[in-house]
Amino acid sequence: MRDTTGIDEITDPTQLRELLGEVGSRALTKERIALHPRDREWIANSPFLVMSTSDADGTCDASPKGDPAGFVKVLDDTTLAVPERPGNRRADGYFNVLSNPHVGLLFLVPGRRETLRINGRARLVRDAPYFDDMIVRGNRPILALEVEIEQIFFHCAKAFIRSSLWQPEGWPEVTLPSHARLVKELQSEVTESVEDLERYYAPENYETDAKLYGG
Numbered sequence: 001m002r003d004t005t006g007i008d009e010i011t012d013p014t015q016l017r018e019l020l021g022e023v024g025s026r027a028l029t030k031e032r033i034a035l036h037p038r039d040r041e042w043i044a045n046s047p048f049l050v051m052s053t054s055d056a057d058g059t060c061d062a063s064p065k066g067d068p069a070g071f072v073k074v075l076d077d078t079t080l081a082v083p084e085r086p087g088n089r090r091a092d093g094y095f096n097v098l099s100n101p102h103v104g105l106l107f108l109v110p111g112r113r114e115t116l117r118i119n120g121r122a123r124l125v126r127d128a129p130y131f132d133d134m135i136v137r138g139n140r141p142i143l144a145l146e147v148e149i150e151q152i153f154f155h156c157a158k159a160f161i162r163s164s165l166w167q168p169e170g171w172p173e174v175t176l177p178s179h180a181r182l183v184k185e186l187q188s189e190v191t192e193s194v195e196d197l198e199r200y201y202a203p204e205n206y207e208t209d210a211k212l213y214g215g
Contacts, residue, residue: 030153034077039152042116043080044070045109051082051145052104053096053122061092072107073130078149080105080118081125083134083141086214094145097122103147106155111166113157120150139213 010016047069054060073081107116125144134141164170180197183190
């Protein structure tokens with residue numbers, strides 16, 4: 001068991017507020033409940049988001065979603081639709097939504113250090129007329145996550161500045177093993193060799209339309 005000697009844990013909201021200080025006026029008043037044209041513009045330029053969910057017991061999931069910029073469809077000023085493409089079929093986040101509809105979306109735009117945050121209530125849709133507007137390389141979405149917006153705001157750039165995420169000159173030298181080696185080392189039930197896995201995950205094989213969109 002981990003030794004927790006000397007750990008000063010925060011246990012109530014008052015302690016946390018005293019530590020962090022009061023919220024500034026700009027941060028306090030930036031929340032909105034409907035999309036502004038600038039929000040729509042940001043979403044139209046975003047090729048990537050992170051979807052956060054939790055089930056009824058609080059078990060959490062954060063799932064990346066990506067497609068050509070503008071892949072998330074704005075249905076109206078308070079509703080979005082996020083298309084689902086072929087994946088590993090675990091669908092942890094979607095199963096979470098069935099028991100707890102609250103979701104958080106974090107929209108990224110390459111090169112921009114701010115993010116757009118949207119929180120709301122979600123539902124899963126098997127099909128809808130707007131699916132035809134989300135076809136990529138001839139493939140319709142498997143399903144869509146519709147999100148009714150409850151809270152929306154832009155988040156400042158400090159985390160991206162500190163991390164140098166978009167500055168290649170600040171990136172550490174990559175010494176991590178390949179994904180194939182990670183799969184082989186961490187999943188004992190995998191029987192393929194590292195060489196077979198390297199071939200499977202090679203860009204010329206893994207990044208085909210059939211793998212990415214099920215075509």
